[in-house]
Structures are given as C-alpha cells and as structure tokens.
Amino acid sequence: MSSLTHFDAEGRAVMVDVSAKDETDRIATARGQVRMEPATLTRIMDRAVEKGDVLAIARLAGIMASKRTAELIPLCHPIPLNSVTVDLVCRPEDSLVEITATCRTKGRTGVEMEALTAVSVAALTVYDMCKAVDRGMTIGDIRLTHKSGGKSGPYENR
Amino acid sequence: MSSLTHFDAEGRAVMVDVSAKDETDRIATARGQVRMEPATLTRIMDRAVEKGDVLAIARLAGIMASKRTAELIPLCHPIPLNSVTVDLVCRPEDSLVEITATCRTKGRTGVEMEALTAVSVAALTVYDMCKAVDRGMTIGDIRLTHKSGGKSGPYENR
Amino acid sequence: MSSLTHFDAEGRAVMVDVSAKDETDRIATARGQVRMEPATLTRIMDRAVEKGDVLAIARLAGIMASKRTAELIPLCHPIPLNSVTVDLVCRPEDSLVEITATCRTKGRTGVEMEALTAVSVAALTVYDMCKAVDRGMTIGDIRLTHKSGGKSGPYENR
Amino acid sequence: MSSLTHFDAEGRAVMVDVSAKDETDRIATARGQVRMEPATLTRIMDRAVEKGDVLAIARLAGIMASKRTAELIPLCHPIPLNSVTVDLVCRPEDSLVEITATCRTKGRTGVEMEALTAVSVAALTVYDMCKAVDRGMTIGDIRLTHKSGGKSGPYENR
Amino acid sequence: MSSLTHFDAEGRAVMVDVSAKDETDRIATARGQVRMEPATLTRIMDRAVEKGDVLAIARLAGIMASKRTAELIPLCHPIPLNSVTVDLVCRPEDSLVEITATCRTKGRTGVEMEALTAVSVAALTVYDMCKAVDRGMTIGDIRLTHKSGGKSGPYENR
Amino acid sequence: MSSLTHFDAEGRAVMVDVSAKDETDRIATARGQVRMEPATLTRIMDRAVEKGDVLAIARLAGIMASKRTAELIPLCHPIPLNSVTVDLVCRPEDSLVEITATCRTKGRTGVEMEALTAVSVAALTVYDMCKAVDRGMTIGDIRLTHKSGGKSGPYENR
Numbered sequence: 035m036s037s038l039t040h041f042d043a044e045g046r047a048v049m050v051d052v053s054a055k056d057e058t059d060r061i062a063t064a065r066g067q068v069r070m071e072p073a074t075l076t077r078i079m080d081r082a083v084e085k086g087d088v089l090a091i092a093r094l095a096g097i098m099a100s101k102r103t104a105e106l107i108p109l110c111h112p113i114p115l116n117s118v119t120v121d122l123v124c125r126p127e128d129s130l131v132e133i134t135a136t137c138r139t140k141g142r143t144g145v146e147m148e149a150l151t152a153v154s155v156a157a158l159t160v161y162d163m164c165k166a167v168d169r170g171m172t173i174g175d176i177r178l179t180h181k182s183g184g185k186s187g188p189y190e191n192r
Numbered sequence: 193m194s195s196l197t198h199f200d201a202e203g204r205a206v207m208v209d210v211s212a213k214d215e216t217d218r219i220a221t222a223r224g225q226v227r228m229e230p231a232t233l234t235r236i237m238d239r240a241v242e243k244g245d246v247l248a249i250a251r252l253a254g255i256m257a258s259k260r261t262a263e264l265i266p267l268c269h270p271i272p273l274n275s276v277t278v279d280l281v282c283r284p285e286d287s288l289v290e291i292t293a294t295c296r297t298k299g300r301t302g303v304e305m306e307a308l309t310a311v312s313v314a315a316l317t318v319y320d321m322c323k324a325v326d327r328g329m330t331i332g333d334i335r336l337t338h339k340s341g342g343k344s345g346p347y348e349n350r
Numbered sequence: 351m352s353s354l355t356h357f358d359a360e361g362r363a364v365m366v367d368v369s370a371k372d373e374t375d376r377i378a379t380a381r382g383q384v385r386m387e388p389a390t391l392t393r394i395m396d397r398a399v400e401k402g403d404v405l406a407i408a409r410l411a412g413i414m415a416s417k418r419t420a421e422l423i424p425l426c427h428p429i430p431l432n433s434v435t436v437d438l439v440c441r442p443e444d445s446l447v448e449i450t451a452t453c454r455t456k457g458r459t460g461v462e463m464e465a466l467t468a469v470s471v472a473a474l475t476v477y478d479m480c481k482a483v484d485r486g487m488t489i490g491d492i493r494l495t496h497k498s499g500g501k502s503g504p505y506e507n508r
Numbered sequence: 509m510s511s512l513t514h515f516d517a518e519g520r521a522v523m524v525d526v527s528a529k530d531e532t533d534r535i536a537t538a539r540g541q542v543r544m545e546p547a548t549l550t551r552i553m554d555r556a557v558e559k560g561d562v563l564a565i566a567r568l569a570g571i572m573a574s575k576r577t578a579e580l581i582p583l584c585h586p587i588p589l590n591s592v593t594v595d596l597v598c599r600p601e602d603s604l605v606e607i608t609a610t611c612r613t614k615g616r617t618g619v620e621m622e623a624l625t626a627v628s629v630a631a632l633t634v635y636d637m638c639k640a641v642d643r644g645m646t647i648g649d650i651r652l653t654h655k656s657g658g659k660s661g662p663y664e665n666r
Numbered sequence: 667m668s669s670l671t672h673f674d675a676e677g678r679a680v681m682v683d684v685s686a687k688d689e690t691d692r693i694a695t696a697r698g699q700v701r702m703e704p705a706t707l708t709r710i711m712d713r714a715v716e717k718g719d720v721l722a723i724a725r726l727a728g729i730m731a732s733k734r735t736a737e738l739i740p741l742c743h744p745i746p747l748n749s750v751t752v753d754l755v756c757r758p759e760d761s762l763v764e765i766t767a768t769c770r771t772k773g774r775t776g777v778e779m780e781a782l783t784a785v786s787v788a789a790l791t792v793y794d795m796c797k798a799v800d801r802g803m804t805i806g807d808i809r810l811t812h813k814s815g816g817k818s819g820p821y822e823n824r
Numbered sequence: 825m826s827s828l829t830h831f832d833a834e835g836r837a838v839m840v841d842v843s844a845k846d847e848t849d850r851i852a853t854a855r856g857q858v859r860m861e862p863a864t865l866t867r868i869m870d871r872a873v874e875k876g877d878v879l880a881i882a883r884l885a886g887i888m889a890s891k892r893t894a895e896l897i898p899l900c901h902p903i904p905l906n907s908v909t910v911d912l913v914c915r916p917e918d919s920l921v922e923i924t925a926t927c928r929t930k931g932r933t934g935v936e937m938e939a940l941t942a943v944s945v946a947a948l949t950v951y952d953m954c955k956a957v958d959r960g961m962t963i964g965d966i967r968l969t970h971k972s973g974g975k976s977g978p979y980e981n982r
Contacts, residue, residue: 490648
C-alpha cells in the first residue's frame with residue numbers, strides 16, 4: 035500500500051531522495067479560475083485592449099512565482115525550469131477568468147507543483163488588481179490536468 | 193464610478209500611493225479548501241496524531257508565505273505583519289481540508305492579500321504532501337471572509 | 351569634512367544607525383536609458399499596441415525589484431514603500447527607451463536606492479526581452495534626478 | 509525575419525522553451541562604469557588599501573546578485589552558475605570605476621543576463637556607499653562585451 | 667601549499683570555477699546542538715507528543731534553509747538538492763537538543779554548506795521558539811561529520 | 825507559569841500577535857565563534873591585510889542575513905532594522921574567530937533573532953571560505969549577550 039512519501043518511517047518530514055530517479059523530460063499542466071461579478075470581468079476585458087492589462091500582469095506573476103516554488107513549498111525539490119507558459123482567458127458566459135499554466139523541465143522530479151503555484155499566484159494577482167471593485171471574488175477549481183514524463187506514467191484529468 | 197486602482201490614467205501599472213492613508217489596525221481573514229479522496233483525508237487524519245503531520249507543515253508554509261506576499265504579488269505593498277494564524281481542519285463529511293488564515297497589521301493598507309496568500313500556499317502544501325496518493329485533489333473556494341480597519345469599512349462574507 | 355558613511359572608524363562596513371533620524375515623507379526619482387538599434391526600438395513600439403508588450407513587463411520588473419532593494423544592496427536599510435511608479439518612454443529620435451522611477455516612503459532613510467534599483471532592473475528586462483535581435487544594446491545614464499524629505503535637503507538634477 | 513522571442517504568436521509573454529537546446533559550456537562577460545567626482549574616486553582609492561573597502565563590497569554584491577538573476581528578470585530561466593567573477597578598477601584619468609563581470613555555466617541558455625545583473629548591482633552598490641558625498645554619480649555604459657557557447661555563435665564587442 | 671580558494675591571485679573574492687569538476691553523487695552530514703535549561707528541554711519533550719511541536723518546526727526550517735544556502739553564503743554555488751533530512755533528538759542527560767542534517771546532490775561541488783546551514787537554522791528556530799522561557803540557550807558544536815563524493819575523498823569526523 | 829509562546833492553546837504554531845506591544849527602541853547583541861587549526865587562523869590574519877579578506881566577507885554576509893531573518897525563522901515577525909553591525913576578531917590565543925553582532929530597531933518585538941542570525945551566517949561564511957584548508961572547524965558558543973528595550977526588561981549575559 036502506498037503511503038505519504040514526505041515522511042520517514044517515524045513520521046518525520048523529509049525532502050525525499052530522488053537520486054535514483056532518471057533525468058527525464060517532464061511536463062505538467064494545471065488549471066484554475068477566478069469567479070467574479072460580471073461587471074468586474076467586463077472591466078478586465080475592456081482593459082485587455084490597453085497596455086498594462088490585468089491578465090498580462092497576472093501572467094507574469096504566475097511565471098515568476100513558478101520559479102520560486104521550492105522556496106514556498108517546504109519539501110519541494112529545487113529544480114531548473116526549461117519552459118513556463120501561463121494563459122488567462124476571460125469566460126464571460128461563466129463570469130470568470132480561467133488560468134492554465136504549463137511547466138517543463140528535464141529533471142528527476144515532476145513539475146506539477148510549479149504549474150499549480152503559477153496558477154495560484156496568477157489567480158491571487160487577478161484578485162489583488164480587482165479587489166477595489168469586487169471583494170467577493172472566489173479562486174477555485176485549481177487542479178492538475180496533465181502530467182507526463184515520470185515513472186508513474188502520464189496523467190490526464192479532463 | 194470606481195475603477196481598477198492599480199493603473200494610472202493611461203493604463204500603466206503602478207504601486208498605488210498610500211501615503212495619505214492612516215495607519216490603522218487592520219485585520220483580514222481568508223478561507224479555502226482542498227478536496228480529496230476520502231482515503232487521502234483518512235491518511236492525513238491518521239497522521240495528525242503523530243509528529244510532523246501534513247496539517248502542521250501546511251500551517252507553517254502558509255504562515256511563512258504570508259510574510260513574502262509582496263514578493264509574489266507584483267503591485268502589493270510590503271508591510272510588516274503583527275500576527276498571522278493559519279488553521280487547517282479536516283472535514284470528513286465533505287472529504288476536504290478547510291483552511292482559514294487571519295493576518296493583522298498596523299499599517300496603511302489592508303492585509304487581505306497576505307491572508308489569501310497564506311491560504312493558497314497552505315493548500316498547495318497539502319497537495320504536495322499527498323499528491324503521491326491522490327493526484328486528483330482540487331484546491332478551491334479561496335475567498336476573503338472578513339476584513340476590518342480600512343477606510344472602506346468592515347467586510348463580512350459568511 | 352564628510353566621509354564615506356558605510357564604514358566605522360576602523361574601516362569596517364556597517365549598516366549605519368538611523369534611529370535618531372526623523373520619520374519623514376521621502377521621495378526619490380531616478381532615470382536611465384537603454385540605447386539600441388532603431389529597428390529594435392521600432393519592434394518595441396510596434397509591440398506596445400498589443401498585449402504583453404516589452405515596456406509593460408519591464409515596468410513590472412522595476413516595481414518588483416524596488417521592493418527587494420535591501421536584499422540586493424548589502425548595507426541598504428529595509429524600508430516599506432508607500433508608492434512606486436516606473437515609466438518607460440520610447441524616444442525614436444535618440445533610438446532609446448527612457449526609464450523614470452519614483453519611490454515614496456515615510457521613513458528614516460531616503461529611497462534613492464529603491465528608485466535606482468527600479469530603473470536598473472527595468473533596463474535589464476528591456477535588454478533581456480530584445481537581446482535575441484540586438485545584442486549591442488547599452489544601458490546608461492542611470493542617475494538620481496530628484497530627492498526630497500531628508501535632513502540633507504532637496505536635490506534636483508535636471 | 510527574427511522577432512522578439514519572449515512572446516508567443518499572440519503577443520503573450522512566455523518563458524521560452526529551451527528543452528531542445530544543447531547543454532554546452534557558456535560564458536558571458538559584461539561591462540559598465542560609475543562616473544563620479546574626482547574627489548569621490550580618490551576616497552574610494554584611499555579606502556581600497558584598508559579592510560572593508562567599497563570595491564570589495566560592490567564585488568560581493570555583484571556576485572550575489574548574479575545568483576538571483578532569474579528572480580529579478582521576469583522571463584529569465586533559472587540556471588546554476590559554475591563560476592562568477594566581478595572586477596572593479598578605478599580609472600582616475602576618466603574619474604570613474606570600471607566594472608567587469610564574467611559568468612560561466614554548463615546549460616541550455618546563455619548567462620549574459622547574469623553578467624549584466626552582476627555589473628548593475630555592483631554599480632548600484634558603489635553608488636549606495638558613496639552617495640553621502642556625491643549624489644551626482646552616473647551609472648552607465650552597461651553592455652555585453654563577450655559571449656560564447658550558444659548556437660548563435662561567439663559575440664565580441666570591443 | 668594549499669591556500670584559501672575563494673580568492674584570486676590578487677586577493678579578490680571569486681565564486682570559483684567548478685566547470686572542470688565531475689558531476690558526482692555528493693553527500694554531506696553536519697551536526698550541532700542547542701544547550702538549554704533542563705526545564706526548557708522538558709517542555710520541548712512534553713510538546714513533542716502533540717501537534718506542531720518545536721522539533722517538527724525546526725526540522726522544516728532547516729530543510730527550507732538548506733535550499734537557500736547560496737543566497738546566504740556569498741561565494742557558495744547554487745546547486746539543486748536531491749535529498750535533505752534534518753533530525754532533532756532530545757538528550758536530557760546533557761540537557762540539549764542534538765541536530766543532524768544530511769544533504770545529497772549530483773553535482774560539481776559538495777553540499778557541506780547546505781548541511782551546515784540546515785543545522786544552523788534549525789538551531790536558531792529552536793532558540794526562537796523557546797526564548798520566551800530561556801534566553802540563555804547556547805547553540806554550539808556545529809561541524810561537518812561526514813562528506814563523500816568529491817575529488818578530495820571521503821571525510822569522517824566522529 | 826510561562827509557556828512556549830509560539831503555540832496556541834491547542835498546540836498549533838502561530839506568529840504571535842504583537843499588536844498590543846509598544847513600539848520601543850530595541851537592541852540585541854549576540855556572540856559566537858569559529859574554532860579552527862592555528863594554521864587556518866594564521867591564513868585569515870595574513871589575508872586580513874589585503875583586499876577582500878575573509879572577515880570582511882563574513883561581516884557582509886552576516887549583515888545581509890540579518891535582513892532576511894523573518895524568511896528563515898518560520899514564526900519570526902518581519903521587522904525593519906535601524907542598524908546592524910557585525911564584528912569579527914581573530915583570537916590566536918584560543919585559535920578562533922570571535923563574532924559579535926548588534927541589531928537595533930524601533931518596533932514591537934525584539935531583534936535577538938536578527939543578531940543571532942547575523943552571527944550564525946557570518947560563522948558559516950568563515951567556514952565556507954576556509955573549508956578547503958580545514959574541514960574540522962567548529963562553530964559554537966552562539967548566544968544572546970545583551971538585550972534591551974522590551975517589556976521583559978534588559979538582559980545581560982557576560
């Protein structure tokens with residue numbers, strides 16, 4: 035039976051040893067969304083045609099945060115990243131911004147935490163930039179949607 | 193009509209000037225949750241009686257992340273924090289971990305981003321520590337639930 | 351005769367004691383520029399009408415770097431910032447991008463290093479984003495242009 | 509025709525994918541200078557024979573900053589560095605301090621941003637340490653002078 | 667005769683060039699201790715059976731600090747870590763907490779600084795958490811106890 | 825009976841609320857030492873008359889680390905520092921380098937962790953710079969020697 039890997043036999047937290055793992059090409063994609071008032075989304079969409087729009091700033095914040103994942107998540111391995119993309123799309127039909135982040139590395143551990151961190155910080159940035167007009171926004175549905183390259187095989191979730 | 197405050201008249205991003213704001217006692221509380229398989233939650237709850245459990249590590253990650261909010265959120269003001277608490281509660285009836293963070297400062301801007309960042313990073317840490325047994329966990333319902341101390345008056349959301 | 355203040359009487363580096371200084375409203379503005387091929391500047395200006403342009407990204411990088419000045423400059427005091435603005439203007443007649451940063455705080459030391467750091471990192475970011483098409487760009491003329499609020503009185507340089 | 513590489517086809521910022529690039533030995537050298545009053549330079553040169561001199565502190569600040577380049581420059585890849593040197597030379601005939609930084613790695617992307625960041629932060633540190641006696645110093649002429657090891661071939665500038 | 671390696675021939679600090687070194691599996695273990703009043707140790711030991719105990723928090727702080735060694739130690743190379751463990755054991759017979767950290771990487775330089783940094787920050791965290799009841803605690807005996815994998819051969823100290 | 829303050833009533837870690845504490849002038853001094861082979865100390869002392877000596881670099885590393893204390897120590901409050909000094913003295917009679925750090929702030933919590941962190945990182949830096957010639961060095965006797973300005977009254981330890 036598999037168990038929580040971040041603990042040793044006596045229940046103490048460890049950064050697990052990945053020395054024996056192969057250096058393979060690893061990709062992970064994560065998704066999430068920020069729900070808001072329709073009027074807030076309209077503002078973002080209106081802004082999006084100008085310089086310095088909300089989505090561009092949140093995209094950058096997500097990319098930069100992915101590089102600092104190992105500083106934020108206590109037992110996460112520090113790994114170089116070969117590629118990071120963060121996309122934010124306005125979905126007026128659902129009154130939300132949808133965020134997708136994909137990270138890629140050649141390394142011994144997966145990059146799902148980097149992708150999830152990019153999505154989370156991009157979402158927080160959208161909140162920060164719109165909170166003056168809409169304090170009731172909700173960040174949600176943050177999840178791993180794709181993972182490949184590790185020993186555990188590819189993972190696909192919608 | 194109020195507008196997005198993080199841009200100047202020409203649409204350029206700025207860290208807004210808070211010099212004219214009063215230094216007041218400001219508190220913010222945020223909430224969120226991590227949904228997972230019942231078996232995953234059971235593992236966390238079983239661990240919780242030992243040393244080094246998932247919830248204690250996620251709590252610490254959330255507290256530490258709140259101190260670095262201004263590094264992560266591009267236009268967020270750096271502010272000292274007088275207090276941070278992060279609580280994680282297992283809700284087996286809903287098969288989720290509920291996270292609540294409260295931050296407090298005496299300053300010129302609110303601390304809602306600090307509380308939301310604490311919740312987000314605590315949630316990411318729960319994901320990281322359990323992902324070997326449950327890749328389908330979803331982080332969601334991250335929102336501001338309480339805010340007081342600023343010019344805009346108190347805010348309460350459930 | 352005044353001397354270099356970051357050393358004690360025996361020539362050892364110190365972070366100087368500012369305890370006795372007043373907390374006053376302090377503002378500093380710095381300027382700099384990135385010289386480049388006319389064709390490179392044209393690209394930036396063409397981009398500037400789209401989402402995600404070079405100038406918006408450099409502006410954000412400058413703002414974010416100003417918050418981390420005390421981590422980069424060894425003997426600089428950590429201080430909160432009440433406001434940061436970074437502007438980048440294309441000057442096709444001189445084939446350069448001109449960068450201006452203004453920082454403001456209420457504190458015991460000036461914010462000229464924060465403004466100069468914002469200009470420097472914004473300039474480095476312009477370089478990074480255009481280096482694939484123009485490796486010969488030069489960053490220069492970085493200087494303090496305005497300072498007010500300290501005991502030494504206001505400073506104005508063009 | 510080559511274009512700005514840090515954007516995708518729709519103009520959105522990305523950290524470009526370097527997975528397909530070879531891991532080669534890469535070296536980059538950058539230069540810059542700090543112009544100042546002759547009297548300020550004299551002080552630095554007098555200090556330079558004692559412990560804790562300005563140039564030694566600026567050298568260290570430059571080396572340390574090069575390690576954090578990917579945190580400062582939004583779309584820069586995080587890469588390990590195999591070697592960093594920063595030299596500062598007083599040029600009394602021109603009343604300036606000349607700064608040269610060389611970085612080396614074995615990786616998939618060049619290290620010119622690391623070298624340019626080292627020069628910039630070393631220059632800012634010289635400014636910080638001398639600003640009490642000379643607020644009119646100017647940082648300038650920061651440029652790439654050598655690059656080798658990438659697919660685009662060696663680059664030499666002066 | 668060997669000399670201090672972090673300086674060039676003219677006595678200037680450098681991050682030494684490790685390009686020519688082999689990428690080998692490298693392990694280092696460091697030890698240290700925090701001496702305290704017996705009553706303080708008793709408190710820690712009593713806590714240790716509950717959630718959120720001192721030792722678990724210090725362990726996490728040590729692991730996280732090891733990842734940031736290159737930011738703290740000026741001339742240390744940034745390297746990825748494949749594994750980090752930090753153990754804290756109460757020794758009531760000596761009235762102290764003993765700390766042991768082991769780091770592992772596959773790289774061109776050793777990880778002794780990472781292990782020593784983990785021990786030091788874990789010790790500082792024990793101090794921080796107990797200082798309200800015992801300001802006279804002493805951190806000491808921090809040393810390298812094992813090192814293997816480099817050109818200089820294995821090292822063993824007790 | 826006083827208890828460990830970093831836990832709430834249920835044993836969960838918190839960053840304690842200091843809102844009710846007065847902003848007072850607070851000073852703390854910490855000490856520590858690095859024991860080494862006499863030949864190693866001789867090298868340091870010989871170097872100390874040149875540019876870029878070990879002690880100057882360790883001093884700078886200690887000052888810079890004190891500014892990042894709240895990032896390293898999980899439950900430490902982020903506070904501005906008004907002054908930091910770090911001194912390193914060679915004691916050939918005991919074959920060690922003695923390190924003393926003093927920090928000062930005007931704030932709601934003490935700065936003993938900042939002083940202890942400065943000493944620890946300065947000691948680690950001495951180790952790093954001399955480890956090629958002496959792997960058996962020991963860092964020890966790190967302790968608080970003076971504290972004033974808080975509600976608990978002044979503290980003096982040798």
